[in-house]
Amino acid sequence: MIFVGVFSLGPLSRLVHDLIMDTTTRITLIGAGRMGSALAGGWLKAGFAGQVDIVEPRPSTEVSAWEATGQVRLNCEANPADILVVAVKPQMFGELAAEISSHIGPETRVLSIMAGVSMATLxxxxxxxxxxxxxPNTPGLIGRGVTILCLPGDAEADLEVRLRTLLEPLGSVEGPISEALLPAATAVSGCGPAYGFLLAEVMAAAGAKHGLDPDMAMRLARKTVEGAGALMASSPEPAAILRKNVTSPNGVTQAALEVLMHEEAMPSVFVEALRAAIDRDRELASETE
Ligand SMILES: NC(=O)c1ccc[n+]([C@@H]2O[C@H](COP(=O)([O-])OP(=O)(O)OC[C@H]3O[C@@H](n4cnc5c(N)ncnc54)[C@H](OP(=O)(O)O)[C@@H]3O)[C@@H](O)[C@H]2O)c1
Incomplete structure (x- = not known):
């Protein structure tokens, strides 16, 4: 069960237990698209006992089924929530802000998962x-993501536990970190799944250049990236140790790594790529102000 891990938090487990089991807690989710549904599905699986309200103009079959079985209320009249989770596209936020505000009262805590909408703008x-x-990041859709949390400076002590608990259906939760660092963290984990997919693409293309059948090269590259990820997930060792473990001195892997790890190759290319992502994140944030 998704929330089982948090029950091992010792003194914090009471807070988590209260959030899940308190029948009076009311969570409203605005936007049950891919991420919003992954979150709400996790709350329901974990046996959240409070009220889950969902606002979604075009509910999926899954969301409609939750309503039909009485697990959530859908598009019901706005009332202040205890926790309001905003999971609509950032471009829509401006036009929806007034509608979203109708679900907010003096005690409501708002959690936004929208990319590039600052706390000041919210x-x-x-x-x-x-x-x-x-x-969050895309592997969150299968519960294998990592989500970075940013809290306001004056957040009450239990808010972090409550929000972590709500985000755990997407995978692990890191932070809280300062909002100033969010663009850098986003450039690593938010964008990171695309870097992993790109690695499979470029490995396959390089294999094809060296004579492999392109489809076979893609199968080899894809399974290798998948397998390396799974191996890393199953091991407590740092990535660098796992890499060294598969690199015999003066062997063929070392020959390839010397090219990839040359100062001007992957290390500096990644610094540059992350810089571009951070700059773009800041530009997008200024567009939603
Ligand atoms: N997917 C990711 O990997 C990822 C990663 C990090 C952050 N995020 C953030 O997560 C948020 C959601 O992303 P997503 O991939 O789940 O997008 P999505 O699938 O497009 O979900 C957004 C949902 O909001 C709905 N919506 C539209 N108008 C609404 C309204 N008036 N009231 C309530 N809901 C409304 C949309 O319905 P329609 O489709 O019918 O318009 C859609 O179902 C975004 O802000 C994104 O920045 C996503």
Missing amino acids: SDKLGTQNVARAM
Whole structure:
């Protein structure tokens, strides 16, 4: 069960237990697309006993089934939530802000998973200071993601536990970190799945250049990236040790790594790539202000 891990938090487990089992807690989710549904599905699986309200103009079959079985209420009249999770596209936020505000009362805590919408913009457009942000990544859709949490400076002590608990259906939760570092963290984990897919692509293309059948090269590259990820997930060793473990001195892997790890190759290319992502993140954030 998704929330089982948090029950081992010792003194914190009471807070988590209260959040899950308290029948009076009310969570409202705005936007049940891919991420929003992954979150809400996790809350339901974990046996969240409170009220889950979902606002979604075009609910999926899955979301409609939750409503039909009485597990959630869908598009019901706005009332202040205890926790309001905003999971709509960032481009829609401006036009939806007034509607979203109708679910906010003085005690409501807002958690936004929208990329590039700052806490200042959230506060400004939603008319509350009680805002927090989280940045999930795509593997969260299968519960294998990592989400970065950002809290306001004056957040009460139990808010972190409550929000972590709500985000755990997507995978592990890191932070809280300062919002100033969120673009850098996003450039690593938010964008990172694409780097992993790119690795499979370029490995396959290089294999084809060296004579392999392109389809066979893609199967080899894909399974290798999948397998390396699974191996890393199953091992406590740092990535560098796992790499060294498969690199015999003066062997063929070392020959390839000397090219890839040359100062001007992957190390500096990644610094540059992350710089570009961080700059773009800041540009997009200024567009949603
Ligand atoms: N997917 C990721 O890997 C990822 C990673 C990090 C952050 N995020 C953030 O997560 C958020 C959601 O992403 P997503 O991939 O789940 O997007 P998505 O699948 O497009 O989900 C957004 C949902 O909001 C719905 N919506 C539209 N108008 C609405 C309204 N008036 N009230 C309530 N809901 C409304 C959309 O419905 P329609 O489709 O019918 O318009 C859609 O179902 C985004 O802000 C994104 O930045 C996503």
